[in-house]
Amino acid sequence: MFEDREFKSDVLVIGGGIAGCMAAIRASELVNDVILVEKCNTQRSGCATTGVDHVWTYIPPIHGEQGYTLEDIVEDHSNAYGGFVDKRILRIIAENSFGRILELEKYGIEIRDENGDFRLIKKIHRVPTFLHFAGRDLKVKLTKEVRKRGVKIINRVMATELLVQNGKVVGAIGVGTRDEIFYTFKAPSVILSTGGAYGMYRSPTGLLNNMAFPPHETGDGRAMAYRAGAEMVGMEFTTYQIGPKNFQRCGRGSYVPGVLVNSRGEKITGNLEEDLGVKAIDSSVENPNLFFQIQEKGSGPIYMDCTGNSKEEIEYIQWALENEGNLALLRHMEKSGISFSEHLIEFTIYEPKIGLAKAGILIDENCRTSISGLYAAGDEIGNVPRAVSPGALVLGHRAGEKAALFSKDSSIGEFTPEIENFIDHTRSMYEKFLSREKGASWTEAKIALQNIMEGYCGRIRSETMLEAGLLYLRRLRDTAVKELKANDPHELSRCLGVLNLMDCGEMIILSALTRKESRFALEHYRVDYPETNPEWDCFLVFRKEKEGVVFEKRPLELYRGD
Amino acid sequence: MPPVIEKEICNECQICYTICPEDVFCVENGEVVIGYPDECWHCGACMIDCPVSAIDLYIPLPMRLYVRRKEEIKT
Structure with missing residues (x-):
C-alpha cells in the first residue's frame, strides 16, 4: 500500500x-x-x-x-x-x-x-x-x-x-x-x-x-x-543515430578529425577539413539513407578511421569522448587492446528514436x-x-x-472532484500493478512494443501496415494495463515507463498514417506515397480530445517570425 | 553483471547507489549489491564517481567492439 x-x-x-x-x-x-x-x-x-x-x-x-x-x-x-x-x-x-x-x-x-x-x-x-x-x-x-x-x-x-x-x-x-x-x-x-x-x-x-x-x-x-x-x-x-557497432553510444561528433571509410578503406563522406579548411566531419553522415546505401551497395562494413591522425589529434578525440559520456567505451578499448592509432572501429546505424x-x-x-x-x-x-x-x-x-x-499572477484552490477521482483511479491502478500475484513483466511489455514498432512502423511504412500496427498496439496497451505486475517500486516505474513509450508509439503511428507523403529519407518513408509532396510542407500538429486525436496542418510560415 | 564492485577496496559510501541513473544498485543489510544487472546502461557514472575507484564495468559479449587493424583492410 x-x-x-x-x-x-x-x-x-x-x-x-x-x-x-x-x-x-x-x-x-x-x-x-x-x-x-x-x-x-x-x-x-x-x-x-x-x-x-x-x-x-x-x-x-x-x-x-x-x-x-x-x-x-x-x-x-x-x-x-x-x-x-x-x-x-x-x-x-x-x-x-x-x-x-x-x-x-x-x-x-x-x-x-x-x-x-x-x-x-x-x-x-x-x-x-x-x-x-x-x-x-x-x-x-x-x-x-x-x-x-x-x-x-x-x-x-x-x-x-x-x-x-x-x-x-x-x-x-x-x-x-x-x-x-x-x-x-x-x-x-x-x-x-x-x-x-x-x-x-x-x-x-x-x-x-x-x-x-x-x-x-x-x-x-x-x-x-x-x-x-x-x-x-x-x-x-x-x-537515426550512428556510432560504434555493439557498444551503442552517441558522440559521433567527438571523433573529429577521424573519417568514416568503407570496407576498402575509402572515405565515404566529404571531408570538410579538406574542402573548407576546418576541422570537422561531414554532416551528411547524419543522412541515414547514405549509410544504408553503402551497405546495400555491397561496400560495407563502415569504419571510423582515426589511424591517419596524429598523436595529438587522437589525444583530443579521447579527451572529447571522455567529456561526451564515453568513458566506459574508452575503458573497454583500453582493456581490449584497441587503439585509435592502430584499429578501425566499425560504425553502424542504430535503431530509430x-x-x-x-x-x-x-x-x-x-x-x-x-x-x-x-x-x-x-x-x-x-x-x-x-x-x-x-x-x-x-x-x-x-x-x-x-x-x-x-x-x-495565479493561484490554485482545491482540486475539483473530477481531479480527485482521476487521482484515486490512477493510484488504484498502480496499486494493482504492485499487488498482483502473477502477471506480465515490464520487459515482456517492452519487447512486445518493440515488435509492433519495428514490424509495422519501421523503415518502410504503409497505410495498411500502420493501421494494423495501431490496432495491435492499442490492444497491447489495454492488456498491459490489465496484466502488468511490478515486484517493487523500481519495477513499477519501469512498467509506467513502458506505458509511456506505448503512448509515444501510438503518436508515431497516428502521425505516420496522417502524413501522406515521404520526407527526410528514412525518417518518414511511406511506400504508398513515396514522393515528397509540397502540399505537406507543414508541421503536422495534433492533440487528444474526448472524441479522438485531432490533426491539423500548420504552415511553416507561421513559425518564421519574419 | 555489469558493474563489478571490488569489495576489498569499497568504502561503503553508497555513492554508486545514490547516483546510478538506471537504478541498478540496491542496498541489502547495509551493503551495496547489483540488484538489476540487466538494466545497466554502461554509462560509467558509478566508475567516475566512486571515490576509491572500486568499480569496474563488465562489458557483455554482444557489446564488444568490432575492430580491424589497418592492414586487415583490403584497399
Whole structure:
C-alpha cells in the first residue's frame, strides 16, 4: 500500500536534466518555492549523465568578426533540418546560448582551453559554431547550483500524470522509484523537461538497455502532455543515430578529425577539413539513407578511421569522448587492446528514436504549451530539431522564468472532484500493478512494443501496415494495463515507463498514417506515397480530445517570425 | 553483471547507489549489491564517481567492439 505525500510549490519542474536544472535555477530567482522532481538523481541523469562535450552557439565577438550574422546561423540550422524549424524559437536559442555558456563557466565548468580560447568546430553551420568543452561533470555542477538556490530536489520520483482542471494545469502526480510512495504535487505552473523517448525500437545488439541515449528517458513528458491534451508536433519523424557497432553510444561528433571509410578503406563522406579548411566531419553522415546505401551497395562494413591522425589529434578525440559520456567505451578499448592509432572501429546505424529531433511537444517563444500553466523545454520539444544542449540551456532558463512569472499572477484552490477521482483511479491502478500475484513483466511489455514498432512502423511504412500496427498496439496497451505486475517500486516505474513509450508509439503511428507523403529519407518513408509532396510542407500538429486525436496542418510560415 | 564492485577496496559510501541513473544498485543489510544487472546502461557514472575507484564495468559479449587493424583492410 502506498504512503501518500503532498507537496505545494510555486513552480514544479519535472525532469532534472540540463533544461530542468536551468529552469529550476531561473525560477528560484523569481519565486520562493520551486520543486524539481527527478526520476533518477540530478547529479547523473538525462542525456548529459556522464557528460556532454559540445554546445553549438553564436559568439558575437568571434562570429560577427567573421561576417557571420545571427540570421546566418538561424538560416543554416533551419536548412540543415529541411525548414522544419520554428525560427522564432531558434533565434532565441542562437541569441542567448553564449550568455548561458558564460554562466556555466561561473558554475566551475571548464569552457575554454588552457590558453583561454574557445575550441570551435565546424559542423552543420557554415562557420565553426560547435564549442567543445570539458562537460563530463556538468550535471554534478549544475545540481550544486540548483541546491545552492534553495530548490527542493526530489530524486527517485517519477512524475506520471499531469493534473489539468478547466484547461489549466494545477500540478502532477507521481510514484517513488525506490519506496512505495504516491506523490501529489500542487503548483500553478509545471515545466516538462524529461528528455527523449528511447527504447520503442529494439537495440540491434539484443540487449535491452544497450542504446545510444539514456534508457531512463521513456518519453514521460511527451506521453503526459499527450494524455493531458497538449498540442504535439512532428511525431511521424523518427530519427537515426550512428556510432560504434555493439557498444551503442552517441558522440559521433567527438571523433573529429577521424573519417568514416568503407570496407576498402575509402572515405565515404566529404571531408570538410579538406574542402573548407576546418576541422570537422561531414554532416551528411547524419543522412541515414547514405549509410544504408553503402551497405546495400555491397561496400560495407563502415569504419571510423582515426589511424591517419596524429598523436595529438587522437589525444583530443579521447579527451572529447571522455567529456561526451564515453568513458566506459574508452575503458573497454583500453582493456581490449584497441587503439585509435592502430584499429578501425566499425560504425553502424542504430535503431530509430524520438529525441533531439522534429518530434515532440509544440511550444511557443515563451516555452508555453497549449495548456495554460504548462511549459516545456529541452529535448521535450518538437518544433526546434537539434536544439540539443543550447536548446536545453536557453529554453530551460526561459521556461523557468516564464513559468515563475505566470505563477506570480495565479493561484490554485482545491482540486475539483473530477481531479480527485482521476487521482484515486490512477493510484488504484498502480496499486494493482504492485499487488498482483502473477502477471506480465515490464520487459515482456517492452519487447512486445518493440515488435509492433519495428514490424509495422519501421523503415518502410504503409497505410495498411500502420493501421494494423495501431490496432495491435492499442490492444497491447489495454492488456498491459490489465496484466502488468511490478515486484517493487523500481519495477513499477519501469512498467509506467513502458506505458509511456506505448503512448509515444501510438503518436508515431497516428502521425505516420496522417502524413501522406515521404520526407527526410528514412525518417518518414511511406511506400504508398513515396514522393515528397509540397502540399505537406507543414508541421503536422495534433492533440487528444474526448472524441479522438485531432490533426491539423500548420504552415511553416507561421513559425518564421519574419 | 555489469558493474563489478571490488569489495576489498569499497568504502561503503553508497555513492554508486545514490547516483546510478538506471537504478541498478540496491542496498541489502547495509551493503551495496547489483540488484538489476540487466538494466545497466554502461554509462560509467558509478566508475567516475566512486571515490576509491572500486568499480569496474563488465562489458557483455554482444557489446564488444568490432575492430580491424589497418592492414586487415583490403584497399
